[in-house]
Amino acid sequence: MEYKEVVGNRRSIRYFQPWRPVEKEKIQIMLEAARQASRAVNAPWYRVVVMERDELTQEQRDGLRTPTTTTDLDLAPLYMFWFIDPTAPNRGPVTLKQLVDVGALNASHGWSHAYVDEVVFPHVLQPLMKTDLVAAMLAACEAGLAMNQAMLAAVDEGLGVCLHAFNAEAVRDVIKPPDFLIPIWVLLVGYPAEDPLTGGQRPREPFEETAFWGSFENPMHRDPKVEEYLREKKMLQPEAPAPWRHQEVAALSRMFGLPE
Amino acid sequence: MIIETVEQLAEYRSVQTWLKNVHHQSPASTTTDEDRLSTLLKFCNLAEKDPDTIVADCFRAQKEGDEWKHIKFKARRTYSALIDQAQEELFGGGTAGRQRGSIVRSFFIHNGVFMQAVPLR
Numbered sequence: 001m002e003y004k005e006v007v008g009n010r011r012s013i014r015y016f017q018p019w020r021p022v023e024k025e026k027i028q029i030m031l032e033a034a035r036q037a038s039r040a041v042n043a044p045w046y047r048v049v050v051m052e053r054d055e056l057t058q059e060q061r062d063g064l065r066t067p068t069t070t071t072d073l074d075l076a077p078l079y080m081f082w083f084i085d086p087t088a089p090n091r092g093p094v095t096l097k098q099l100v101d102v103g104a105l106n107a108s109h110g111w112s113h114a115y116v117d118e119v120v121f122p123h124v125l126q127p128l129m130k131t132d133l134v135a136a137m138l139a140a141c142e143a144g145l146a147m148n149q150a151m152l153a154a155v156d157e158g159l160g161v162c163l164h165a166f167n168a169e170a171v172r173d174v175i176k177p178p179d180f181l182i183p184i185w186v187l188l189v190g191y192p193a194e195d196p197l198t199g200g201q202r203p204r205e206p207f208e209e210t211a212f213w214g215s216f217e218n219p220m221h222r223d224p225k226v227e228e229y230l231r232e233k234k235m236l237q238p239e240a241p242a243p244w245r246h247q248e249v250a251a252l253s254r255m256f257g258l259p260e
Numbered sequence: 261m262i263i264e265t266v267e268q269l270a271e272y273r274s275v276q277t278w279l280k281n282v283h284h285q286s287p288a289s290t291t292t293d294e295d296r297l298s299t300l301l302k303f304c305n306l307a308e309k310d311p312d313t314i315v316a317d318c319f320r321a322q323k324e325g326d327e328w329k330h331i332k333f334k335a336r337r338t339y340s341a342l343i344d345q346a347q348e349e350l351f352g353g354g355t356a357g358r359q360r361g362s363i364v365r366s367f368f369i370h371n372g373v374f375m376q377a378v379p380l381r
Binding site for chain 1: 285286287288289331333355359361362363375376377378379381
């Protein structure tokens with residue numbers, strides 16, 4: 001699938017085929033995509049623990065629930081537990097110098113081993129880690145980039161995905177995360193039981209509400225030609241709901257015995 | 261409190277809220293209002309409470325200055341367990357029992373009380 005179509009096809013899937021496992025190859029493809037994501041300091045800001053739903057007992061799965069966890073947790077056959085690492089900048093002296101050595105950070109832009117050791121690490125990275133909130137915020141943003149690439153790779157492989165909050169305490173004994181990691185999301189993965197396009201793209205606020213040129217007083221406007229081009233490439237698709245969506249939801253609810 | 265007929269049940273505010281909201285959100289549902297009301301009637305009689313009281317049980321009484329309604333998690337869990345019990349003892353168990361249980365869950369959901377069913381799989 002072309003990139004633009006993958007972006008256009010991504011939805012949060014909430015009805016999975018609970019009986020159909022995800023192939024190990026596809027899991028690896030998702031994690032390889034995450035690994036190639038942009039990352040500040042070229043440091044590993046996330047860790048991910050993958051497991052099949054049925055590796056957990058019903059009691060452990062129930063323990064994962066937050067007050068808003070929905071039934072997709074029971075339907076998805078695969079869980080990816082994502083953690084952020086706010087201490088990642090500690091690796092800066094090594095990872096940044098690797099970028100210097102491979103010609104990614106160059107003297108043309110002021111980069112050198114000495115600059116990393118004498119300026120960037122002591123004056124930027126170390127102070128940054130002294131404020132927990134700032135370090136966590138940065139880590140969450142960087143891990144989000146990786147999660148997004150994993151999700152798009154999943155869509156490209158015909159899978160459905162949905163991010164959820166989870167109660168990490170319930171699985172602490174099982175997955176044994178080191179203390180410095182912070183749980184952030186569980187990514188539910190599986191083959192969609194619903195139409196993978198879920199009857200259309202979800203509502204978004206107008207383009208002009210989020211994009212500006214030069215100042216917040218000057219919203220950007222969409223060029224209809226670009227919109228048309230993106231429709232051809234399937235990044236922009238008809239908006240939900242399709243006329244049959246309510247029937248589909250009713251049928252899925254009946255099939256799984258869920259409330260309407 | 262025993263409610264004898266579905267007509268009496270339909271008078272309750274929480275029931276009217278439910279039906280209005282479920283019609284709006286699930287227009288393609290094949291469940292009839294007759295099914296909904298007769299199922300909820302049995303549940304209310306099992307709980308020995310009227311539907312408005314059942315919903316009220318799930319929220320803390322609002323105090324002056326409260327901006328939000330606060331859910332009572334323990335009450336929600338209690339009713340969730342009662343639905344599970346009703347599925348087996350009142351609604352015949354199996355798939356049919358689950359479907360009826362989910363009709364009762366729908367009543368809670370459309371009154372703002374989050375309820376989950378374990379999906380068939």
